[in-house]
Every structure is written in C-alpha cells, then in structure tokens.
Amino acid sequence: MSTGFRCKQFYVDHGACAMKVGTDALLLGAWTQVPAQGALLDIGTGSGILSLMLAQRCPHSQIDAIELDASAAAVAAQNFAASPFAGRLRLMKGDILTYPASADYPSERRYRLIISNPPFFVGAVKSTDAMRQQARHTDSLPFADLLRVVAQLLTADGQFSLVLPCAEASLLLELALSAGWQLDRHCLVQTVPAKPPMRRLLTLSLPATDSGSQSEPVAEHLLIRDQQGQYSPAYRQLLRDFYLKF
Secondary structure (H helix, E strand, C coil): CCCEEEECCCEEECCCCCCCCCHHHHHHHHHCCCCCCCCEEEECCCCCHHHHHHHHHCCCCCEEEEECCHHHHHHHHHHHHHCCCHHHEEEEECCCCCHHHCCCCCCCCCEEEEEECCCCECCCCCCCCHHHHHHHEHHHCCHHHHHHHHHHHEEEEEEEEEEECHHHHHHHHHHHHHCCCEEEEEEEEECCCCCCCCEEEEEEECCCCCCCCCCCCEEEEEECECCCCCECHHHHHHHCCCECCC
C-alpha cells in the first residue's frame, strides 16, 4: 500500500512525516512565481513536496531545503534522491533560526526565492504528538523570527512566498509591514462558494529604502471546487503540471 503522494514527475513518500502532503503545499508550490535562475530555499520542507515542485518548475535552479525534525528530514532526503531532480536538491537538517551560523551552512549563499508552509497555530490547544506539535505550532518558528531570518537570506531582489490561514496571514502581514516588508501579491483561497476563504497565499519582498513609492499588490482569488463539488477550471489550470487526475 502506498504511503505517499504521486505527482506527474515525482513521488513523495510522507508516511513518517507528521504533516502529510496537503492542499496548502500544493497550492503554494504551483502559485508562487519563480525566478528564471538563482538559488531557492524551502524552510520547513517536511516531506520535501515544495522543493520537488520548485525543482520541476525551475530547471536551472539549485534548491536548498531545511528541516528541523530528524524523521521528516530523512524522508525528504530519500524523496530527493529518488526524484529526477536529485542533482539540484540539497537537504539540510537543522533549525533555520540557528543554522546560518553553522559551518555546514553556505553562508555566502543568498536566495532569489524563499518559500515556506510554516507552523501557524498561535496560542491554540497543543497537540500531544510532539512531531505534529512542532510542525503545526509557531512555538518552534515564531513569525517575527521567521521574517528576520528570511530577510537575512534573501537577495536584494528576492521574494518570500508562504501560505497561512487567513487570520494568521493577517497577523504575519502586520508584522512584516511594520518591519519594512512589501506585499507584492496575495491570493484568497476558498474551498467552495458557500464558505469564506480558508487560506491566503502571500508573496513579500524588501524594497530598497530609496525605492520611492510602492506599487499596489496584485490581489487574486481562487476557488477550489464549484457549486457542484467539481474542481474549478482555475484550480485545474494551476495544478495541471502536478496532479495526475488533471
């Protein structure tokens, strides 16, 4: 029996990961605008799904992925090695908040794109599963610390792309704007027409201090399923390079 998720060009084993491959990561990996070249970083890679999607979309880029949990890191490394993109993927086991100081970290490297499906529960009831707790709650990666370390690792023209529930996205965005970040693009995601948006995709950047006025962010909306419960044309279009059924 399969313990993973198969895409058109690769397979993701996630049996030993606290967080399985889900819609959030798939949306983010397909929606994020990617640079034509340059190094990319996936923070909290889990099973490696986002890194694999980036590797498929960016044939001329090197992708680094960092993961705190040892079990998930081992699974991601195996998924990378088994993929067609093994030569362009590197797994780093460690904490993004302290790893840049490590001798094993490429301190000279800056990234054109940093992507993350970060822990998002703030002050919620904690999980009794330690791995799931770490993967889902912000205790291990507070938003302010995440923004700080990403700012240190981006190139001058780099972007930071992530997905969060709407309330948590507003919280992170408030912190980001107060710290000098700019919102470049965002998308509200609805599962069905009758329900409010459940996720928000964000792309942020750090404009130069002398860049003058900031442009208005690109605002988008995505509906996953229509009133008949079928995948919407926009969702099919977005995921067509990955979903076997599309």
